[in-house]
């Protein structure tokens with residue numbers, strides 16, 4: 001699955017690099033070499049919903065003593081996670097803004 005670059009509109013960004021992208025560590029388009037990233041609120045929301053869904057699946061499987069139910073719900077959560085990442089929106093960012101954001105993140109980490 002490849003995402004469309006917000007700069008050149010080519011389906012050139014691999015899903016793995018999009019999933020790991022942030023303001024401080026954006027993904028680079030192999031076609032136009034410009035940077036883009038997923039909003040932290042979006043990626044954090046997807047991770048939060050996925051963890052919530054997995055906990056819910058385990059609880060439901062335990063309450064109804066059904067491994068099949070838990071496995072089915074985990075599969076459903078995995079499918080929804082994949083769908084959410086497929087529809088995620090990418091935002092363009094300049095090299096200077098990305099560099100500044102990485103520096104700010106590092107300073108916040110070191111404090």
Ligand SMILES: [Zn+2]
Pocket residue numbers: 005006007008009010012029030031032033034
């Ligand atoms: Zn591009």
